[in-house]
């Protein structure tokens with residue numbers, strides 16, 4: 190009993206082998222065959238790593254994105270790349286990454302420039318997929334070659350395979366109709382292709398197929414619920430057994446629907462959706478398998494195996510052969526192997542589990558259920574000892590931090606006066622012109638900056654030499670900004686490797702892995718810092734750099750911080766307390782920094798909350814609760830300053846309409862946002878009633894090497910002024926400039942400053 194399986198394995202490789210192979214192929218430094226060989230060897234290794242399971246996923250490997258793979262498998266390619274006569278994999282990368290026109294004229298129809306597919310977040314993870322594109326005319330045609338090849342490889346390796354595919358309803362739900370047509374109208378055309386796929390797999394002798402339908406953990410209206418019933422009734426006659434997989438949350442009101450779909454088995458997330466499990470067992474027809482995701486596929490902590498067994502044993506008793514065990518979701522969202530970590534201190538390391546360790550945990554649980562706990566007594570005892578040590582560790586628990594959080598009172602998050610009273614005081618001090626100009630924080634991270642940081646980390650240069658190198662960069666940024674005539678300057682963030690890691694490294698309660706990479710999209714990976722203990726700030730983190738920068742100029746220098754919500758959302762967080770609790774601790778630490786900056790004479794302080802929206806729960810019904818504490822945390826961090834100090838915040842591209850009240854509730858004096866690509870339409874959300882404070886809509890698209898002309902910027906700002914009174918507008922780029930070159934930044938900002946002057950004289 191208790192068959193074990195896995196929903197998906199990280200494909201990037203423990204040493205990011207896939208990333209490097211992809212990037213070298215894209216640069217033309219290696220051949221397609223070499224890239225394919227790397228893919229094959231990663232798959233082989235990963236199946237080997239999972240060989241102890243009863244069923245191993247096949248089809249979870251991808252050269253870029255599993256949703257884009259699905260689009261290719263279903264023959265749903267965007268029109269702009271159809272008719273390409275080169276290699277399929279190259280066409281696939283054209284959709285994934287876009288391609289600028291090279292010899293546009295002769296090849297306009299085949300391999301000329303194409304726009305990349307849009308990318309968006311995969312549910313509430315930090316993984317981004319390529320959005321399927323539909324129109325009313327979309328037709329589907331099966332191409333199962335990729336999946337069949339991988340299946341053949343796996344079988345040649347002697348692996349017990351379970352193909353993994355994305356289900357039809359989720360596939361339609363996460364895509365976009367380019368012509369605003371009804372995506373659900375495509376279901377009758379899509380289902381025969383799925384039926385053909387399942388038949389193809391059946392013909393291969395496949396018994397079980399995992400069909401992912403995570404959309405079931407979101408709020409579905411009646412049409413979409415109905416689509417589930419239609420789809421699975423139509424697929425029911427296929428000769429494979431379907432394991433319908435949901436994850437990332439609770440089924441809640443979709444529980445009955447999910448339980449009664451005509452499939453052979455259901456996988457549910459028993460971490461985030463644990464409350465579903467007992468009701469589900471009651472509802473589930475007695476022939477169905479129930480797979481429980483009991484190991485957290487989203488974090489890096491060891492599982493409390495004894496606690497899971499206490500809960501699981503009675504369930505196993507009831508379900509017998511019908512119970513399967515798995516991680517909660519694909520392990521795509523965790524790093525591969527804890528054993529690679531050579532520098533993490535042993536105590537902390539003993540609390541963690543990456544993908545391979547999670548699979549080991551799964552095996553221990555299954556053995557305990559099959560043979561009794563005594564069969565794994567050693568493993569259980571060791572697991573308990575590690576968890577007990579973590580619970581008791583003084584490195585995790587800091588009573589001072591606890592009591593500071595307990596003492597949080599509402600006035601901590603309140604400015605002394607309202608925005609209307611603060612602005613004149615700020616204006617009197619800052620003496621800014623109308624349409625003031627500024628930038629979002631970072632200036633180009635040049636090769637020299639990266640070299641100096643690498644040298645310092647490797648011990649090739651000392652602290653003094655490093656500080657001098659960074660000061661020289663800061664001075665360069667300040668001089669350039671003065672020459673350009675910007676109004677509020679920044680120091681340029683030369684000393685920061687990353688906007689979260691930089692703060693994490695200086696806060697107590699944070700740790701850093703060497704190889705804890707997680708795929709963000711394509712070849713891009715992030716290495717989230719590990720928030721393991723109560724957070725405190727032993728010493729100021731930015732004051733020295735900012736005051737140095739301020740000493741170089743008479744213009745106001747903006748202090749630059751990352752906000753508590755963003756630090757939280759881009760970290761691996763604790764599982765032993767609510768996220769809100771960790772966020773409050775971060776808020777208090779950032780507050781101390783804000784107050785120290787103010788004390789040091791800094792008059793403008795920006796607190797970035799680029800990831801605020803990313804933390805929104807999957808279900809809208811839970812948004813308010815999240816926004817309440819997230820905004821409170823920002824306010825605690827920001828609002829301890831005097832009226833005279835101007836607080837800015839910044840957010841990258843984001844939908845604001847549905848969270849505008851929360852954004853207004855932050856009560857920052859100025860918010861800068863990414864808007865240039867939306868032609869200022871995003872500003873519609875910020876009408877006077879809803880948003881009374883100042884706004885800097887981005888006018889320079891920093892993702893592109895293009896230099897915006899003065900006329901274009903003036904035009905954008907005029908559109909902005911149609912929506913926001915001119916006296917509340919700032920002029921700035923969309924986001925930080927760290928990924929650009931000085932050669933692009935200087936002319937672009939010169940045009941921006943010129944545009945501001947034009948606007949002032951016109952006004």
Ligand code: GLN
Pocket residue numbers: 629630631682688749797799839840841924925926927
């Ligand atoms: N201050 C940061 C920078 O300029 C903001 C980055 C971001 O919003 N992602 O780089």
Ligand code: ZN
Pocket residue numbers: 629799839840841842863923924925
């Ligand atoms: Zn940004």
